[in-house]
Amino acid sequence: MNPVGKPGKTGSLMPVETALARLLEMADASRIVERERLPLAKVQGRVLAEDLVATLDLPPWPNSAMDGYALALADWKGEPLPVSQKVFAGQFPEPLQPGTCARIFTGAPVPQGADCVEMQENAEVQGDERVRFIEPMKAGQNIRPQGQETTKGELILTAGTRLGPIEQGLAASLGRAELDVVRKVRVAVLSTGDELVEPGQDLGPGQIYNSNRVLLCSWLQRLGCEVIDAGILPDDLPTTRERLGQLQDVDLILSTGGVSVGEADFLGIALREEGDLALWKLAIKPGKPLTFGHFRNVPVIGLPGNPASTLVTFALLARPYLLRRQGVQDVEPLKFPVPAGFDWPVAGNRREYLRGRLEQGRATVYRNQSSGVLRSAAWADGLVEVLEGRTLTNGDEVSFIPLSDLLG
Ligand SMILES: Nc1nc2c(c(=O)[nH]1)N[C@H]1C(S)=C(S)[C@@H](COP(=O)(O)OP(=O)(O)OC[C@H]3O[C@@H](n4cnc5c(N)ncnc54)[C@H](O)[C@@H]3O)O[C@H]1N2
Ligand code: MOO
Numbered sequence: 001m002n003p004v005g006k007p008g009k010t011g012s013l014m015p016v017e018t019a020l021a022r023l024l025e026m027a028d029a030s031r032i033v034e035r036e037r038l039p040l041a042k043v044q045g046r047v048l049a050e051d052l053v054a055t056l057d058l059p060p061w062p063n064s065a066m067d068g069y070a071l072a073l074a075d076w077k078g079e080p081l082p083v084s085q086k087v088f089a090g091q092f093p094e095p096l097q098p099g100t101c102a103r104i105f106t107g108a109p110v111p112q113g114a115d116c117v118e119m120q121e122n123a124e125v126q127g128d129e130r131v132r133f134i135e136p137m138k139a140g141q142n143i144r145p146q147g148q149e150t151t152k153g154e155l156i157l158t159a160g161t162r163l164g165p166i167e168q169g170l171a172a173s174l175g176r177a178e179l180d181v182v183r184k185v186r187v188a189v190l191s192t193g194d195e196l197v198e199p200g201q202d203l204g205p206g207q208i209y210n211s212n213r214v215l216l217c218s219w220l221q222r223l224g225c226e227v228i229d230a231g232i233l234p235d236d237l238p239t240t241r242e243r244l245g246q247l248q249d250v251d252l253i254l255s256t257g258g259v260s261v262g263e264a265d266f267l268g269i270a271l272r273e274e275g276d277l278a279l280w281k282l283a284i285k286p287g288k289p290l291t292f293g294h295f296r297n298v299p300v301i302g303l304p305g306n307p308a309s310t311l312v313t314f315a316l317l318a319r320p321y322l323l324r325r326q327g328v329q330d331v332e333p334l335k336f337p338v339p340a341g342f343d344w345p346v347a348g349n350r351r352e353y354l355r356g357r358l359e360q361g362r363a364t365v366y367r368n369q370s371s372g373v374l375r376s377a378a379w380a381d382g383l384v385e386v387l388e389g390r391t392l393t394n395g396d397e398v399s400f401i402p403l404s405d406l407l408g
């Protein structure tokens with residue numbers, strides 16, 4: 001791996017696409033292959049490790065889409081038809097007696113011989129259970145044919161699919177009580193910074209509360225990772241080496257802070273000494289000093305410490321990396337064009353991800369875009385992407401990336 005940039009010197013900035021491509025290549029190279037079988041209720045957020053193939057037709061038999069009457073269209077000559085049976089969902093009917101109709105309810109199997117269901121609103125019941133149909137009818141109407149959704153042997157979900165409530169429901173509809181999923185990625189979360197204090201304690205002079213730790217730990221849990229909370233790391237090189245060395249049984253060390261060019265930024269140095277520094281200094285704002293490499297053999301992603309930088313770089317780079325480690329192919333966030341509801345008069349040399357909202361179809365942005373202001377993201381519904389070198393006037397097109405898509 002080529003070390004790029006050098007702490008203390010201004011190196012050229014790597015474009016976001018290049019950094020993401022490299023991260024994904026590295027994720028592919030250390031893809032997690034171990035799998036585990038879990039009850040269906042426990043697979044939320046996990047990645048499917050098997051192809052899910054239908055072992056039955058759905059629906060298994062033609063069934064009624066309406067409460068009403070099943071008949072053979074050829075039997076309807078305008079005279080009322082007698083009702084020969086009643087079929088509820090959960091029952092299985094006799095074949096339809098010729099010249100009759102069957103009372104039927106939504107979801108019940110359609111009797112053999114019937115080719116049409118008429119809803120009861122279009123039927124007139126006469127005295128002793130004879131039924132006259134009021135409207136013209138068509139063959140097949142209101143019948144959900146066997147195999148309409150799925151036929152036996154069909155590939156329903158491929159390995160590498162991220163599982164959520166919809167996929168869980170789909171697997172259940174096919175009778176699966178358990179699924180094989182990729183084992184969890186073990187991620188150690190390290191918060192670097194002498195200034196950090198955990199919430200609940202008193203703040204001393206110069207101290208701030210650690211917000212990145214809980215933000216990342218809970219986000220990782222939502223992504224289906226096993227989180228090893230490695231606490232706060234003080235800003236000194238020997239301790240950095242020692243703590244990274246203690247975390248050699250994880251799949252990824254994810255740290256915040258200590259990646260810039262300050263005299264208390266040691267992560268890049270530790271990686272170059274005892275591993276490699278694969279990328280450092282990205283054309284992204286916030287998040288320029290994002291660092292990626294290895295400490296000995298363990299991959300390390302060092303997110304910049306500013307809370308909005310942590311959030312943006314995790315969302316756009318670490319999250320896709322973690323999903324790809326589990327074999328998810330489509331890791332790009334949802335992004336769509338919207339008109340800007342603001343002016344952007346000065347072009348930057350980094351791609352900006354502004355914390356913004358959609359208001360009346362236009363992207364508006366939080367008043368303070370400092371990378372230290374996490375509140376901007378709490379206000380926002382998404383990230384507004386402004387490409388490097390770009391100026392904007394109100395109404396020009398920008399891309400909007402919804403945060404809701406990224407959080408799970
Ligand atoms: N001379 C230069 N200085 C800086 C540059 C540069 O190019 N030249 N880049 C700036 C940019 S951009 C960023 S982003 C920051 C990133 O710095 P680090 O990743 O080294 O992070 P720290 O210096 O450790 O902390 C930055 C900032 O964030 C606060 N922080 C850190 N961890 C946490 C946490 N867990 N919870 C809440 N807040 C946290 C920390 O107190 C600092 O205020 O570097 C710029 N400097
Ligand atoms: O890129 Mo830094 O993230 O502006 O603060």
Ligand SMILES: [Mg+2]
Pocket residue numbers: 257258259260261262264265
């Ligand atoms: Mg720093």
